[in-house]
Amino acid sequence: MIVVDDLHKHFGGFHAVDGASLRIEKGSITGLIGPNGAGKTTLFNVIAGVLSPTSGRVTMEGEDITGLPPHALFHKGLLRTFQIAHEFSSMTCRENLMMVPPGQSGETLWNTWFGRKRIADEERALRAKADEVLEFLTISHLADHKAGQVSGGQKKLLELGRTMMVDARIVFLDEVGAGVNRTLLNTIGDAIQRLNRERGYTFVVIEHDMDFIERLCDPVICMAEGKVLAEGTLAEIKANEEVIEAYLGTGLKNKDKLEAGA
Numbered sequence: 001m002i003v004v005d006d007l008h009k010h011f012g013g014f015h016a017v018d019g020a021s022l023r024i025e026k027g028s029i030t031g032l033i034g035p036n037g038a039g040k041t042t043l044f045n046v047i048a049g050v051l052s053p054t055s056g057r058v059t060m061e062g063e064d065i066t067g068l069p070p071h072a073l074f075h076k077g078l079l080r081t082f083q084i085a086h087e088f089s090s091m092t093c094r095e096n097l098m099m100v101p102p103g104q105s106g107e108t109l110w111n112t113w114f115g116r117k118r119i120a121d122e123e124r125a126l127r128a129k130a131d132e133v134l135e136f137l138t139i140s141h142l143a144d145h146k147a148g149q150v151s152g153g154q155k156k157l158l159e160l161g162r163t164m165m166v167d168a169r170i171v172f173l174d175e176v177g178a179g180v181n182r183t184l185l186n187t188i189g190d191a192i193q194r195l196n197r198e199r200g201y202t203f204v205v206i207e208h209d210m211d212f213i214e215r216l217c218d219p220v221i222c223m224a225e226g227k228v229l230a231e232g233t234l235a236e237i238k239a240n241e242e243v244i245e246a247y248l249g250t251g252l253k254n255k256d257k258l259e260a261g262a
């Protein structure tokens, strides 16, 4: 579905992504792992249009999407989750979800004056959709809570929920598990699995928690020093000599991550 071909992203003389090539199959939950500084987030940001590549090509179902800005990719159903922006933290969880879909009639002055009924209808539909998303994520009880006041894990669920307000086809998740307790991490994992199975979402997941990767992801792609080192099941990746070397080369802390998945 998505093909990344010989992608480079340089910051001055530093090659954060250094000729990465990979495929993300439609319908998969693909894991992206690698030691700190491997270039995973930079790769994500280039694919998702947040950063423009130095060179290389990204295609989505054969269409060249290299360097397209996030809003153009958004319309194609390719989304990257973002932390809830500071300015939205005083809005409720439900309002945060209702903000997402573009092209609401209420955006134009004409409609504000002459299309009140249409706006009211849209708002009702949006509210119902937001409530459905909150229920799917098992956080209906947080609908009227301010987004800035819910826990870190609940915020991650809300970020995932934002992708459900539009017709997402492929979602990039960067470290959804960071700082999240086990119970909530399981809820996030369940939501990802259900979105994948029941709604056909494709996911690409950057994560250091190997239990999480093992439970959800097949295949797993391992990056190091801006390149793709190996691809396979997590068991295959863990047994790969080059992968072990790469984790060892960046210190014991990383090696422990590969083995224990903390």
Ligand SMILES: Nc1ncnc2c1ncn2[C@@H]1O[C@H](COP(=O)(O)OP(=O)(O)OP(=O)(O)O)[C@@H](O)[C@H]1O
Binding pocket: 011, 014, 016, 034, 035, 036, 037, 038, 039, 040, 041, 042, 043
């Ligand atoms: N805007 C930037 N300017 C300069 N260097 C950058 C920039 N963004 C990232 N880098 C560097 O590129 C390298 C890759 O960073 P990146 O965040 O992509 O790695 P990562 O694999 O996601 O790491 P981690 O697992 O620690 O999040 C790092 O050495 C980082 O310091």
